[in-house]
Amino acid sequence: MDAIEPQWSLFPAKSNFNLKDAEFNLKKAYEISCQICCPKLSHDVCMSLTLLYGRERPIEASFYFNASMGTMSRAQKLFKLKNPTQISGKKISQENSNSQDELTNMFETLELGDSAEISTKSGSITEEIFKLKMSPFDMKDTHLDNLPQTWTICSLALAYTNGLPSHVIISRQIPRTVPTLMKIPLDRNFQLENQLEKEESSSEEESLENSEEDEISHGNAYLNFKLKFENLMKGSKASNLDANSTETLPKSEWNDWWKKRNKLDKDLKKMVEDLEEKFLGNFKYLLLGTPSSAKSHRKLLENVEEFSEMLKRELGKFKLKVEVDLELFTLVVSCCHEMSEEKFSEILAEISNLNFQQLSNLKKEAILKIAAKIRRKFDEEEMKSRNPVILILDSRLQIFPWESMPILQDQPVSRVPSVSFILDKVLESESSQVPSMLQDGVNLDKGFFVVNPSLDLVNSQETLAPFFQRRGWQGLVAQEPTVEFMNSQLESQDLFVYCGHGAGEKYFTWEDVFKLKKTPVVMLMGCSSGALWDAGEYEPSGIALSYLLSGSPAVVGNLWDVTSGDSDRFCMALLESWDQNEEKPLSQIVSESRKACKLSFVVGAAPICYGIPVYKKAGKSARRFTSKESSDVVDMEVQMRSNGKSTR
Numbered sequence: 001m002d003a004i005e006p007q008w009s010l011f012p013a014k015s016n017f018n019l020k021d022a023e024f025n026l027k028k029a030y031e032i033s034c035q036i037c038c039p040k041l042s043h044d045v046c047m048s049l050t051l052l053y054g055r056e057r058p059i060e061a062s063f064y065f066n067a068s069m070g071t072m073s074r075a076q077k078l079f080k081l082k083n084p085t086q087i088s089g090k091k092i093s094q095e096n097s098n099s100q101d102e103l104t105n106m107f108e109t110l111e112l113g114d115s116a117e118i119s120t121k122s123g124s125i126t127e128e129i130f131k132l133k134m135s136p137f138d139m140k141d142t143h144l145d146n147l148p149q150t151w152t153i154c155s156l157a158l159a160y161t162n163g164l165p166s167h168v169i170i171s172r173q174i175p176r177t178v179p180t181l182m183k184i185p186l187d188r189n190f191q192l193e194n195q196l197e198k199e200e201s202s203s204e205e206e207s208l209e210n211s212e213e214d215e216i217s218h219g220n221a222y223l224n225f226k227l228k229f230e231n232l233m234k235g236s237k238a239s240n241l242d243a244n245s246t247e248t249l250p251k252s253e254w255n256d257w258w259k260k261r262n263k264l265d266k267d268l269k270k271m272v273e274d275l276e277e278k279f280l281g282n283f284k285y286l287l288l289g290t291p292s293s294a295k296s297h298r299k300l301l302e303n304v305e306e307f308s309e310m311l312k313r314e315l316g317k318f319k320l321k322v323e324v325d326l327e328l329f330t331l332v333v334s335c336c337h338e339m340s341e342e343k344f345s346e347i348l349a350e351i352s353n354l355n356f357q358q359l360s361n362l363k364k365e366a367i368l369k370i371a372a373k374i375r376r377k378f379d380e381e382e383m384k385s386r387n388p389v390i391l392i393l394d395s396r397l398q399i400f401p402w403e404s405m406p407i408l409q410d411q412p413v414s415r416v417p418s419v420s421f422i423l424d425k426v427l428e429s430e431s432s433q434v435p436s437m438l439q440d441g442v443n444l445d446k447g448f449f450v451v452n453p454s455l456d457l458v459n460s461q462e463t464l465a466p467f468f469q470r471r472g473w474q475g476l477v478a479q480e481p482t483v484e485f486m487n488s489q490l491e492s493q494d495l496f497v498y499c500g501h502g503a504g505e506k507y508f509t510w511e512d513v514f515k516l517k518k519t520p521v522v523m524l525m526g527c528s529s530g531a532l533w534d535a536g537e538y539e540p541s542g543i544a545l546s547y548l549l550s551g552s553p554a555v556v557g558n559l560w561d562v563t564s565g566d567s568d569r570f571c572m573a574l575l576e577s578w579d580q581n582e583e584k585p586l587s588q589i590v591s592e593s594r595k596a597c598k599l600s601f602v603v604g605a606a607p608i609c610y611g612i613p614v615y616k617k618a619g620k621s622a623r624r625f626t627s628k629e630s631s632d633v634v635d636m637e638v639q640m641r642s643n644g645k646s647t648r
Contacts, residue, residue, distance in 0.1 A: 022052060030064070034131060039071040039538050047159065050169065055181050055325075062171045062179035063136030066155055069394050070418025072539035074130045077424070077549055080514065081126060125427055130420045143423045147175045150387040151613065152289040153419065156402075157394035158222065159183065165222040165396065168279055172286045172331070180327045184283050186221045222396075225278070229271055229400065236264050236602050237561045240527070261599060268601040276405040282347050284407045285335040289386040296382040304330045307374055311348065314366045322352045336371070337380040338407070345371040388412040388585050388613040390422060395540050398532055401559060403591065404605035412588035414554065414609040417545055425553060425612050437494060437553050441617030442521050442586075444579060447495035449475035454501055460564045464499050467572055481507050491518045494617075498522075499571065503529035503543045503557065510546040519552040521586065521614060525571050530557020530608055544610050554586050554611030566603035569596045578616055585613035 026049050033042040046068035053061035128134060129143065147153075152174050159167040165186065172180040239260050276284050291297045308329050312322045328351050336344050345367045349356035356364065391402060391413060403413045416422055429438040449468045452461040455478055465477045474489070486508045490496060496519075498504045503524045513519070524530065524544065532540035544555045556574070558567070573596035578589045587609045597604035 019052065023049075026052065030067075034133065039075075042071050043068045047157070051159065051183075054183070058179045058181050059140055060136045061181055062155075062173060063132075063139055065157065065169065065171050065181070066392065066419045067132050069155065069157060069392055070416075070420065070539060072535060072541055073417040073545055073549065074132075074420055076514075076541075077130050077420070078127065080549060081130075126424055129423045129427070132420070144173065144419070145176045147422065147426060148613075149175050150290065150292070151175065151422075152387065152389045153392065153422065154287050154389055155392040155419075156397055158396050168397075170280075170283060170286050174290065178327055180286065180325070180331065182283050182286060182328075184280065186279070221278070225271075225274070226396075226399075232264065232267055232271065233560050236268075239264065240561050240563055261602060265599045265602045268605065272401060272404050272601060272605060273406065275400055275402065276407055282343075282350060284405070285331060285338065285347075287389060287391075287402075287405075287408060288331070288335060288338070289389045289411065291334055291383050292385040292387045293382040296378060299378065300330065300334055303377060304333055307333060307370070310373075311352065311367075311370055314370060315352065315354075315363070318360075318363055318366070320354070320363070322354070324352060333374055334383065336375045336378060337383050341368065341371050341375060344375065386411050388414070388587060390612065391415045392418060395534075398540060399559070401601075401605040401608070403608055404594070404601065408591075409594075410591055412585045412591060412613065414585075414587040414611055414613065416548070416611065417539065421548060422612055428551070437521065437614055437617075438612070441582070441615045443494045443617045444575070445472065446493045446520075447471065447473045447497065448489045448493050449473055449497045449499065450481050450504065450507075451475065451477050451499045453478070453480045453504070453507060457500065457564055460499055460568050463568050464571065467575075468497065471575075483508060483512055486512065487516065490516055490520060494520045496520050496522050497525065497571065497575075498529075499525045499568070502526045505543055510543045513543060513546040513550055516550040519547050519550045521611075522547045522552050522555045523571065523574070524555065524557040525567050526558070527561035528558060530555070530606075530610065531559055548610055552611065553614045554609060556586070556590060556607060556609050558606040559608055560606050562603045562606050563599075566597040566599055567607075569598075570594065570604070570607055572596075582616050582618040585615055586611075587613060 026045055029041070029045045030049065033045050046064040049064035050061050050068065053064070055061070132139070134142070152172065154173075155171040157169050158165040159169050161167075167186060168184045170182050170184065239257065280287070291300065304326070308324045308326060311324060311329075315322045332344075332347050332351055339347070345364070346356040348371055349359065349367055354363075356367065359367075389408070389411060393402070393415065398415075402408065425438060429436040447468075449464075451465050451468065452458070453476065461478060465475075468475055474493075476485070481504075503526055522544075530542070530544045532542040532545065534540055544557045547555045570593050574589055574593040577593055578584075578586065581589060584592075590607060590609045594600065594604040594607065
């Protein structure tokens with residue numbers, strides 16, 4: 001058979017299940033979940049609606065898919081909006097701030113169903129955005145379509161079968177276009193590995209385990225990968241502890257330590273490659289942004305319909321009826337130089353619901369000729385540079401370093417907990433009486449720092465303190481910051497750099513951050529400073545998200561524990577590079593600065609960027625961000641996609 005079975009289906013094709021009744025009841029359940037603080041209910045209902053609508057109704061599916069994520073952070077933002085000077089009805093102690101009971105108490109005080117008394121128009125809109133009190137079409141037309149047209153929002157989450165992870169769902173949204181959604185079975189790319197394991201199995205018991213039902217192997221694919229990753233992180237943390245005594249080690253033990261670190265780096269590199277190939281496979285290209293070259297993007301949009309019709313026409317000669325999703329086809333064509341000609345041909349066949357390997361030689365040759373013609377049309381160098389991507393990851397996927405996958409490692413990528421945060425930052429910028437960092441950029445002359453407050457990072461102090469002082473920044477060296485000092489600096493500066501243990505919670509807790517009315521761009525260079533901690537049925541949280549909640553447009557932090565030497569090199573490389581680049585967003589600078597680390601993955605893959613694209617402040621005439629700016633390229637894209645048809 002040439003055709004591939006459809007990948008998107010919640011209910012069996014011949015099911016007697018009444019979809020209308022399912023839709024009605026699920027939407028009622030969604031309305032209830034919006035009135036009470038029950039993250040688990042909200043997540044499950046939204047994911048069910050996502051699967052129900054699927055690719056047939058992408059605007060609604062994408063809305064509910066994004067509504068399923070970031071429930072905890074949205075609730076925290078609403079609480080802050082209603083109670084700007086409080087943390088919760090009950091004070092959360094620093095030593096127990098991770099307690100599930102404490103978090104439950106906080107959520108019980110939110111009373112999300114009550115209408116907040118908010119004095120400003122922007123505050124009311126913010127409440128609407130975070131409560132998602134609007135239809136999917138209003139969300140798109142009123143809010144999403146007013147975002148910068150150069151931004152691409154990619155959301156990823158696991159879907160479950162019989163209680164085990166079975167699929168990865170990806171939603172890709174570009175303002176003023178229809179979202180693209182894909183549901184990718186995990187066994188699609190783990191199948192070969194599982195088959196090899198079966199062949200190598202030497203006992204009947206192992207063979208029996210390997211031949212379990214598909215749903216079980218689906219779950220094992222994710223769970224085994226997660227377990228391997230966690231074990232690798234434990235090994236890295238243990239070797240980090242060894243690093244404290246490396247200066248006194250004999251040469252032979254010093255060499256052994258480096259061998260161990262290099263092996264960990266190599267193992268993590270392999271895991272990151274597996275994350276790309278085995279979780280996403282050919283669908284990894286969904287995570288790429290649009291071409292940053294306006295010329296290339298315009299040429300793409302001018303020719304994509306012609307290429308689509310050519311594909312249909314040529315395959316039609318073989319009596320193959322091909323339906324092409326134009327959004328997906330445009331993306332694949334834009335990535336034509338990211339892969340070999342044969343791989344490009346395979347993907348062209350796949351998005352046409354054909355299996356390239358099972359096609360006859362004549363059909364393969366027809367697709368190969370089309371692929372070659374498309375590739376000749378576009379300049380490889382111009383197509384490499386991409387616009388920013390904003391990732392939204394569910395609680396099970398956020399632990400992995402997606403930004404370091406080969407497809408993304410040179411691209412501007414940042415993370416946010418939900419679409420609401422993106423919309424809120426834009427609204428905040430537009431309603432501000434004074435130009436914001438989002439509009440005018442980050443003034444790198446207005447920075448402050450805290451270095452080695454614990455007095456035990458002497459090498460970092462000797463390296464970084466003079467580096468910061470030469471910039472003319474205010475800061476503290478080998479001194480614990482007071483809450484008063486932090487409050488004053490965070491609300492008056494454009495950039496804060498912390499170089500100490502963790503994220504500095506010992507000196508400035510997440511409760512202190514939560515109370516702030518304004519925060520700058522933040523760089524937290526300590527161990528696991530960007531990691532999010534598990535909160536049971538609630539979404540994971542961490543101090544990096546607390547800074548976002550309090551107004552920071554971007555936060556840089558580490559996903560896991562790192563050694564200070566490489567972390568210091570990364571920090572200096574980032575600031576030096578950002579000094580020289582007014583046209584690149586911080587997320588791009590973060591990607592490029594990872595190369596300064598001697599260990600490219602064990603340390604280099606740890607730093608990530610939360611927030612939205614922000615730039616260094618340029619001249620007075622340069623405005624960095626205007627959400628409603630006109631764009632000939634995007635206007636052409638909208639016209640091409642509408643083609644007389646309603647997006648609803």
